[in-house]
Amino acid sequence: AQSVAQPEDQVNVAEGNPLTVKCTYSVSGNPYLFWYVQYPNRGLQFLLKYITGDNLVKGSYGFEAEFNKSQTSFHLKKPSALVSDSALYFCAVRRETSGSARQLTFGSGTQLTVLP
């Protein structure tokens, strides 16, 4: 069965510094991977996804993610963090099920805090 792990519950970074939020996955077939962000008491906002193609995926708000097949990782990155990036970040992998509605398995989330 597929799974996704976010090894860090909390990441702190100073404003202006690069940030990385880690995600590793386990699937038997082709991995389809997603990153979402959640602000307090709000729904999840889609940031980016990897389906196929370039290993570096660019998304919303200046975020990007690097797909690494050999390390089974899909880390979220941003060159220069903003205080407004402080939020809860979720990595997700598409489940290996039949049918057109593809379910997702979510990681437990990483709380990112950007310090001014």
Next chain:
Amino acid sequence: DGGITQSPKYLFRKEGQNVTLSCEQNLNHDAMYWYRQDPGQGLRLIYYSQIVNDFQKGDIAEGYSVSREKKESFPLTVTSAQKNPTAFYLCASSEASRLTDTQYFGPGTRLTVL
């Protein structure tokens, strides 16, 4: 939060009551989903629907029921059989096509049992 609305934003339930959470989308998406979010546990799938008049149980369906009478609407009922219903509930939708089925989420409903 796109074209997905959830109501109410906050809901309080007494023990033994059934309550219904609303989810509406104007994205013309075929698939809709309900998730439950608890602190430190990420999102868990309750029910999903690929098409009108069809729905499937997710990972934690016990104590919940849904209907899908219209493409735009996927209400979730939290029944008295759900022993620990206090949580943040999120609805999502997607096109359900093979490659472009990004799920888009509503703003959520926070349910509290009194």
